[in-house]
Amino acid sequence: MNLFLNIVFIIAIVGMAIAMGIASYRIIRGPTLHDKIVALDAFGVMLMATIGIFSVLLDTSYLIVVIMLIGMLGAIGTIAMAKFLEKGWVIDIDRDSDE
Amino acid sequence: MSSIIALLVLSGVFFSIIASIGVVRLPDMYSRLHAASISSTLGVSSVLLGVFLYFWYFDSNFEMTLLLAIVFIFLIAPAGAHMLARSAFHSDVEPYKLTILNELRRDEIGYEELTEEDKIKAEERKKNQELED
Numbered sequence: 001m002n003l004f005l006n007i008v009f010i011i012a013i014v015g016m017a018i019a020m021g022i023a024s025y026r027i028i029r030g031p032t033l034h035d036k037i038v039a040l041d042a043f044g045v046m047l048m049a050t051i052g053i054f055s056v057l058l059d060t061s062y063l064i065v066v067i068m069l070i071g072m073l074g075a076i077g078t079i080a081m082a083k084f085l086e087k088g089w090v091i092d093i094d095r096d097s098d099e
Numbered sequence: 100m101s102s103i104i105a106l107l108v109l110s111g112v113f114f115s116i117i118a119s120i121g122v123v124r125l126p127d128m129y130s131r132l133h134a135a136s137i138s139s140t141l142g143v144s145s146v147l148l149g150v151f152l153y154f155w156y157f158d159s160n161f162e163m164t165l166l167l168a169i170v171f172i173f174l175i176a177p178a179g180a181h182m183l184a185r186s187a188f189h190s191d192v193e194p195y196k197l198t199i200l201n202e203l204r205r206d207e208i209g210y211e212e213l214t215e216e217d218k219i220k221a222e223e224r225k226k227n228q229e230l231e232d
Contacts (some may be wrong), residue, residue, distance in 0.1 A: 034183065044179070045172070082186040086189050
């Protein structure tokens with residue numbers, strides 16, 4: 001890695017930390033639960049980018065699986081929380097009912 | 100090649116910061132959802148594309164998992180945002196007080212009933228606003 005890219009990636013990881021810090025304000029103090037889930041979803045997506053930049057700075061490619069895993073878990077968690085807050089359950093038992 | 104990687108990564112960080120400022124500053128859950136889901140998806144995908152180009156060009160290993168993560172984000176983030184908006188609408192999260200037309204509610208309960216109920220709700224909301232102030 002040359003010096004230019006090193007500086008760029010250090011600036012990028014500082015910027016991602018700032019972005020996640022700003023978003024965590026809405027996680028702690030959202031007026032409703034849905035605000036918190038929106039901010040948590042954005043936080044998880046930003047965490048993927050941070051781990052990508054971090055794997056470049058550490059010069060390893062083992063952390064790339066972690067990006068994929070956090071993406072899947074964050075998306076499934078968001079969908080499950082949305083469905084739970086809407087209906088009260090996550091998995092439909094009676095799929096013919098109209099509720 | 101370094102300049103392309105730097106441009107992609109820095110623009111992605113810029114979009115992520117814009118997304119989080121939007122999540123904090125916008126007045127309403129629905130507009131916050133709009134900011135979070137659109138710009139953070141674009142930001143993270145361009146950052147991951149920059150990381151992918153870096154590993155391809157400097158370490159010469161073709162990381163297929165990163166491309167898979169980018170495609171997965173593009174597929175799953177709109178679905179999650181859609182389900183969140185639907186869930187918030189059905190659990191009566193209030194829209195912003197300057198919202199003038201609620202089309203989904205009009206289509207669900209019919210136009211004639213909407214006008215009366217909307218008047219009542221608008222009056223209640225005005226009273227609550229005055230009480231809060």
